[in-house]
Amino acid sequence: MTLMMAPPKKMRLAGLVALWIFALAFFAVRSPGFVSLANFSSILQFSTLLALVTFGQTLVILGGGGGVDLSVGGIVSLSGLSIAFGVKEGLDPYIASLSGIAFGGLLGLVNGLLVTKFRLLPLIATLGTFYAYNGLSVALTDGAPIAGLPTFFGTLGQGSVAGIPLHTVFIVLPAFLILEFVLWQTPVGRWIYGIGGNERACRLVGLPVDLIRLGIYVHSGVMAALAGLVADSWLLSARPNIGENLELLSLTAALLGGTSIFGGTGGLAGSLVAVLFFTSFQAGLQMLNVNAIWQLGLVGFFLIFSVLIDRFIRGGEST
């Protein structure tokens, strides 16, 4: 215990940053091409999808009550498909994008209602929608992508400023800053931490706990839809399986980033570092020609590992 002089939260973030730097150094030594502007932008390019979904996931977990959103990947795929469908049908791209994002919010609303209105456990409710949404996106398209979006639609996903992808500048960074501001400087943010930390107390002081949770799930759906939009724009096509494994990845990133699975503690900064760590790792493994499937296994390992670490840091504190 004497080892933990700094507050656990700071320790944890520092540890994660150290882990990330270690991974970067490892890959830099092993493959010379790793440290380059091109690779730097490709890491950012890959990180956007996971970052957006993880922001949503982090808030869901922070809000407590066993909160978890296993359906995020399905929402990414479904809303991406809906946007591509709209554009192909000749809808104005802006309107198609906005309605696709609203559609993602609607799918999140379904999760939120299942949890708050029907009082289902989030893990089982979103397990149901995980299969429903993923299944729908495959069944509606027969598993084939909606391809051939007009090239101007690719500006957001493919353009960059000084090596930094446009979507990093215009979506991920603003989303991160706004959410951090909301979490730390506004009542809503404090309420989210509050209901995650002690739901009963919050109910007793009259906070609209269910409404806040509902909002958190809608937010997760919107973030996933934004990820779907970026994916569409990047690939100029919508794949029905683009969101595959994102639930596992986002959950792992959020937990590795220091958000407690029981809610109430943690935050977005850790999640963001965890996402960058993952995507660097992914890029590094790719450069070393390691089979991509290893990544899935490693992520599964990290998921369990991060909870074990969490338990270790929090020490005797029981659940």
Added chain:
Amino acid sequence: MSGNSIRRLIGRREVSLALACLGAAGIFRGFSPYFLTAANLTTILQNSVELLLISLGISFILATAGIDIAVGGVLGISAIFIGWSVEAGWPLSTIVLLGPVAGTCLGMVSGFMIVVGKVPPIIATLGLFGVYRAAIFLLLGGSWISGLPNTLAPLVNSAIFGVPVVAVYVLAFYLVGWLILRWFPLGTAVLAVGGNERAAQLAGVAVGRSKFFVYGMTGFLVGFAALLYVARYRNVETSTGENVALDAIVAAVLGGSSVLGGQANLIGTMLGVVLVRLLQNGFVLAGVPSLWEQVITGSLLLLVLILDAAVKRSARLKPV
């Protein structure tokens, strides 16, 4: 008086499930005359065998308020080991041991994480799911194990006193499960852990050991199911066991298990499995592409949970 007892009878899980099976069968009969033939009903039951075994384990896990979404991975990995040993020409008696042993070991890995590591079951098994999926790809190296010799055929094709041997397995395992729940301290411990873990701990119940048991037992059953799977299909693909976790959870929840733990209804689980397989078969015969299977099963899970919640709330009981 009589109206009341009829309502209570219909309120029983087994009865309402049996009625649901009959109702669904009646509807599908309208779509396809083939549905109610002996051949098709046999197919449905045959397709239920592996799921029946896995759902039995899941019912025990749900009873401890746990969950296991890694069962598909355990099924796949056990099936790979079994497939390899068949290819290598091992004798039947050895292979029969290998499957359940492999499954039990993998189940114990989950149990170890959850009991010793105190990792929440959903996180532990989701993580293992990723690990196992990767392992399946790596073990198979991108190609299928196929065209296996029919060494294992006696396991599924024979009959004992005219009863198909697979039915004997299922009934025997369910009987043992029922006996454990009903008559053994272990069963009481399992239910107590799920009902109120803290109270169980304070009352001196071996919480860790009970949890360890349910995950180990599920692993054993999944390993046995893998044996039957390989015996029947004689191939192993990377997608083996992909949807099995959802199907098993849906079947158990349909059967009256609560994800909050503390209850198990094995007859309900059996009927739940039959209903799941019957629906999947019926929709295909009714002309719905099989790609919709996940959507239908996932929606079915949510529908049952919502109905359960509504019924319980109207009965002023604790919510689901």
